[in-house]
Amino acid sequence: MSEDLLPRTVWALLEVQTTARPAALYALALDAGDANAQSPSSVTDAAFLKPPQGCEGTAHASASMGPANLRTEGDVGESAAPNPVSISFAALSHYCGQVATLFKGQGLQPGDTVSLVMPNGLNTLRLLLGAMHGGWCVNPVNLLSSPEQMRYVLEHGDCKLVIASPDWAERVQAVLATLTRPVGLLVCCPDMDADDSLLGSLQPTPMPEPQAEAMALLMYTSGTTGVPKGVVLTQSNLAANAMAISAEHRLGARDRVLAVLPLYHINAFAVTMLAPLAHGGSLAMPSKFSAARFWQQALHAQCTWINVVPTMISYLLEGAAPKGESLSHIRFCRSASAALPPAHLQAFEQRFGIGVIETMGLTETVAPSFSNPYEPTLRKLGSVGQASGCEACVIDAQLRPVPDGTTGEIAIRGPQVMRGYYKNPEVTNASFTPDGWLRTGDLGHRDTDGFFFVTGRIKELIIKGGENIAPREIDEVLLRHPSVLDAAATGVPDAHYGQEIMVCIVLREGCAADEVALRAFCHEHLGRYKTPKVFHFVQDLPRGPSGKVQRLKLLDWVAQA
Numbered sequence: 001m002s003e004d005l006l007p008r009t010v011w012a013l014l015e016v017q018t019t020a021r022p023a024a025l026y027a028l029a030l031d032a033g034d035a036n037a038q039s040p041s042s043v044t045d046a047a048f049l050k051p052p053q054g055c056e057g058t059a060h061a062s063a064s065m066g067p068a069n070l071r072t073e074g075d076v077g078e079s080a081a082p083n084p085v086s087i088s089f090a091a092l093s094h095y096c097g098q099v100a101t102l103f104k105g106q107g108l109q110p111g112d113t114v115s116l117v118m119p120n121g122l123n124t125l126r127l128l129l130g131a132m133h134g135g136w137c138v139n140p141v142n143l144l145s146s147p148e149q150m151r152y153v154l155e156h157g158d159c160k161l162v163i164a165s166p167d168w169a170e171r172v173q174a175v176l177a178t179l180t181r182p183v184g185l186l187v188c189c190p191d192m193d194a195d196d197s198l199l200g201s202l203q204p205t206p207m208p209e210p211q212a213e214a215m216a217l218l219m220y221t222s223g224t225t226g227v228p229k230g231v232v233l234t235q236s237n238l239a240a241n242a243m244a245i246s247a248e249h250r251l252g253a254r255d256r257v258l259a260v261l262p263l264y265h266i267n268a269f270a271v272t273m274l275a276p277l278a279h280g281g282s283l284a285m286p287s288k289f290s291a292a293r294f295w296q297q298a299l300h301a302q303c304t305w306i307n308v309v310p311t312m313i314s315y316l317l318e319g320a321a322p323k324g325e326s327l328s329h330i331r332f333c334r335s336a337s338a339a340l341p342p343a344h345l346q347a348f349e350q351r352f353g354i355g356v357i358e359t360m361g362l363t364e365t366v367a368p369s370f371s372n373p374y375e376p377t378l379r380k381l382g383s384v385g386q387a388s389g390c391e392a393c394v395i396d397a398q399l400r401p402v403p404d405g406t407t408g409e410i411a412i413r414g415p416q417v418m419r420g421y422y423k424n425p426e427v428t429n430a431s432f433t434p435d436g437w438l439r440t441g442d443l444g445h446r447d448t449d450g451f452f453f454v455t456g457r458i459k460e461l462i463i464k465g466g467e468n469i470a471p472r473e474i475d476e477v478l479l480r481h482p483s484v485l486d487a488a489a490t491g492v493p494d495a496h497y498g499q500e501i502m503v504c505i506v507l508r509e510g511c512a513a514d515e516v517a518l519r520a521f522c523h524e525h526l527g528r529y530k531t532p533k534v535f536h537f538v539q540d541l542p543r544g545p546s547g548k549v550q551r552l553k554l555l556d557w558v559a560q561a
Helices: 010-020 045-049 067-072 089-105 122-133 147-156 166-176 235-248 266-279 294-300 310-318 342-352 425-430 471-478 515-526 551-560
Strands: 025-029 086-088 113-117 137-140 161-164 184-187 215-220 230-234 256-258 282-285 305-308 332-335 356-362 367-371 391-395 408-413 438-446 452-457 462-464 467-469 484-494 498-507 534-537
Touching: 010 089, 010 122, 010 235, 010 266, 025 089, 025 122, 025 266, 086 089, 086 122, 089 122, 113 122, 113 147, 122 137, 122 266, 147 166, 161 166, 166 184, 215 235, 215 266, 230 235, 235 266, 235 367, 256 266, 256 294, 266 282, 266 305, 266 356, 266 367, 294 310, 305 310, 310 332, 310 342, 310 484, 332 342, 342 356, 391 438, 452 471, 462 484, 462 498, 467 471, 471 484, 471 498, 471 515, 484 551, 498 551, 515 534
Parallel strands: 025 282, 113 137, 113 161, 137 215, 161 184, 256 282, 256 305, 305 332, 332 356, 498 534
Antiparallel strands: 025 086, 215 230, 356 367, 391 408, 408 438, 438 452, 462 467, 484 498
16 A cells, blocks of 8 residues: 555544444453453354444444354454453444544543543543544553652643543542643543443544644653653554554454553553554453463453563463463464563463564654564564664764664654654753654664664663663573562662662562572672672562663662662
């Protein structure tokens, strides 16, 4: 397809699927607490394809459609719960029109920002998609935010309306009372089968396609240093990476992903919610991640791929493997949002028989900008892969490209790169080179095959006696010790060296290892100079919503332990 004809908005992505395959399944709700969840084909076709109230005249499949025909429309499943809640592409189009009616009834105009303070659920999903489809900008608020962080986001983001789940409504109302402007609040359950859905029997309002460069998503970074930054992503940014993700992983209409990551994080937002709109596949969404139920959910929902973060892989490795059931229909496991230790990648593949595709991206690039190849034999252990959907290079402190094999800052340029940081021109300008490359802040190098290797963050680099030390190198060595479940190193002030190395250790349950043993292990594998001076044993590590260890918080974390 010519680039001029490619979809450039969320509206256009959905239009393609609604026109071509209206009855195909887009989303299926799974109950994370249901130990007896079945999978999609045991339900009747009517349960899957019943038109939403008020749209019986739209192009839905009839209730007499047989199971075989249902699968050719893109359903890969054989079913999951007695009466699962699901959304077809045609139903999603109808719901998007209802969201437009709701927002117009609140006095909102396309271009206004709507904030959501809601956990995962099909209501959450259709409000997010409905807003962007109609030309509004969505701001999913991180549920791990402190009250002060939430206040900053809602104040700084200029939202006109907040939609909160019932368990968050009182807290959000308290925050809104402190803002310098009036902001409306609506309460909505995240689950679509709840009685208090805001959409109810609203008649849909048809909306024209938004401009490709209209702001569609305002997502705030975790703010590990200073206040959070609002990343401005356009309709075309989102559409470009939805298509790039689908192409990179060879996804099609018969693919279904287990969507366990929170929609307020860019990984879930782009990879599990938007990408299926590009390739016509579907997602199965529990309310939250459960290591104990993960494989059961993936099996019963007939998922063909899974999208997780390294922390989840660590938990799954600690849990039981499915007994007597094959995972062979799961084509691959996609890992992103934080570095995956090579030892964990190898252990996961050996234990579960599922290949891992390691990727990397940023909120500023609509999630992935690097990916290992789909073909297992072409992947490189320890690499985040090759540039995906964009260009990438490595630059020095003077912003000049460096030769392959030389460590520097990784930079990205492409259609998924953000417009900038909301109301923050100084930081926006500092984040781009004069010729338009986004500076990621990640240190690494590119090999002669075009694979990128990340060694750390510029701000997290430990400088000991003038020697640059990547914390990740220390982490990965310690993770090879049989008693260590997790580890994170950081720099601490030192009168002689400027900085020394401190490491926080989480031991495996039932295992014992003291500082003497771990120091000897580090001496053997890292050498004396890179061996940590300070060892702290902790119950867990501070992490952001994506699962990344927040190294710059480790000192405070230890002080509070």
